[in-house]
Amino acid sequence: MKFDQVREEIPALQESLYLNTGTFGPMPRVVVEELTRTYQFIFSKGPFHPVVKDELTKGYLKARERVARLIGAVPQEVAFTRNVSEGINLVAGGFDWKPGDEVIVTDQEHESGLLPWFHLARTRGLQVKILTLTNSHPQILSRLMDLLTSRTRLLALSHVTCNTGLRLPVEEICRIAHKKGIPVLLDGAQAVGQFPVNVKEIGCDFYAACGHKWLLGPMGVGMLYIHPAYLSQLQISQIGWGSFSTFDWETYEYTLKTSAERYEYGTRAVPLYMALEKGIEFLSAWDLQEIASRVAYLVSYTKDRLLQIPGVRIYSPLDPALSTGLITFSLEVIPSEELLTLLWSRWKILGRLVKKPDGVRISIAFFTQEAEIEVFLQGIEKIVAERRKTHGL
Numbered sequence: 001m002k003f004d005q006v007r008e009e010i011p012a013l014q015e016s017l018y019l020n021t022g023t024f025g026p027m028p029r030v031v032v033e034e035l036t037r038t039y040q041f042i043f044s045k046g047p048f049h050p051v052v053k054d055e056l057t058k059g060y061l062k063a064r065e066r067v068a069r070l071i072g073a074v075p076q077e078v079a080f081t082r083n084v085s086e087g088i089n090l091v092a093g094g095f096d097w098k099p100g101d102e103v104i105v106t107d108q109e110h111e112s113g114l115l116p117w118f119h120l121a122r123t124r125g126l127q128v129k130i131l132t133l134t135n136s137h138p139q140i141l142s143r144l145m146d147l148l149t150s151r152t153r154l155l156a157l158s159h160v161t162c163n164t165g166l167r168l169p170v171e172e173i174c175r176i177a178h179k180k181g182i183p184v185l186l187d188g189a190q191a192v193g194q195f196p197v198n199v200k201e202i203g204c205d206f207y208a209a210c211g212h213k214w215l216l217g218p219m220g221v222g223m224l225y226i227h228p229a230y231l232s233q234l235q236i237s238q239i240g241w242g243s244f245s246t247f248d249w250e251t252y253e254y255t256l257k258t259s260a261e262r263y264e265y266g267t268r269a270v271p272l273y274m275a276l277e278k279g280i281e282f283l284s285a286w287d288l289q290e291i292a293s294r295v296a297y298l299v300s301y302t303k304d305r306l307l308q309i310p311g312v313r314i315y316s317p318l319d320p321a322l323s324t325g326l327i328t329f330s331l332e333v334i335p336s337e338e339l340l341t342l343l344w345s346r347w348k349i350l351g352r353l354v355k356k357p358d359g360v361r362i363s364i365a366f367f368t369q370e371a372e373i374e375v376f377l378q379g380i381e382k383i384v385a386e387r388r389k390t391h392g393l
């Protein structure tokens with residue numbers, strides 16, 4: 001299937017000029033068909049019917065295998081979560097924090113990559129240190145080294161930041177941290193599905209991601225990779241029937257599952273994960289590297305054109321090696337919130353507002369067409385020309 005043909009499989013792309021996969025990916029037909037098929041099956045047979053039970057068990061297993069393969073892990077190392085926030089919270093809740101322990105985050109984390117740590121600062125006396133990012137990898141690494149102390153217990157950073165789409169030098173970060181015995185949690189919300197991710201090659205200890213963005217899965221599916229060395233060490237903050245391997249009704253003694261499944265404490269919306277599996281299968285028709293190259297080409301072109309427009313400021317990196325499908329920019333002549341509203345009302349362009357830096361973020365995906373980018377760029381050119389005229393510039 002060619003990149004253009006994929007659009008017929010994603011009807012939502014006819015309804016808007018969709019530049020917001022970084023928030024939610026539009027679902028392809030196969031994902032929705034799987035959801036409908038599975039729920040219809042449960043509806044017609046009954047939830048605990050043996051054939052239903054059998055199919056859901058197999059489907060859940062298959063989904064875990066597919067997700068594990070996608071990120072270069074094995075199924076035992078992958079816990080299904082409902083979202084990235086849950087994955088980060090499972091890690092945050094699994095350490096025995098002492099007052100004064102330090103966690104390093106960046107100044108470009110999602111709120112969900114900050115709140116668990118600031119909450120622990122409030123409740124347990126954790127110290128949160130902020131790594132200020134720049135669009136230079138050597139500078140990021142040297143700033144990181146300056147922040148490390150003997151009290152650093154964890155690095156909790158994005159693989160790709162949601163604010164500007166900056167790709168962090170995660171392999172080097174893990175190497176630096178591990179030399180000092182510090183584990184690394186990566187937030188892969190904006191990475192998985194954009195380009196190949198291999199947690200073993202990266203060398204991270206924890207990797208939290210979701211299925212509802214670049215993997216084009218349904219809302220409410222996530223995954224957490226846990227390095228085997230941490231499977232027994234990361235304490236369980238939530239526990240239930242899904243966590244135990246044995247439970248004695250006389251003594252109430254229990255043993256926990258040895259796999260990452262121990263973090264999945266209760267009933268899961270299995271059909272969602274089965275649909276996610278179809279989303280990943282759909283994406284697998286292409287090489288993720290091929291997807292990344294196409295997006296890189298479109299992104300470079302868009303940035304070059306934007307830079308020719310007077311008063312445009314691009315916050316995302318310009319270096320292709322540091323770039324992804326996210327572009328965050330602002331215009332001198334119009335506040336970002338107003339710009340976003342105008343883009344929608346005039347051309348049905350859907351992007352997202354970013355608070356820090358204050359700008360509009362667009363997401364370019366492999367199914368984005370050159371013609372759509374042209375509409376977007378001409379829209380920006382038009383808005384700038386009109387505003388400059390009004391301001392007598």
Ligand SMILES: Cc1ncc(COP(=O)(O)O)c(C=O)c1O
Pocket residue numbers: 022023082083084085086109110112113158160161162187189190210222
């Ligand atoms: C980098 C990053 N982390 C975390 C999240 C939160 O994801 P979820 O809603 O799956 O918890 C997002 C969502 O946009 C994100 O971009």
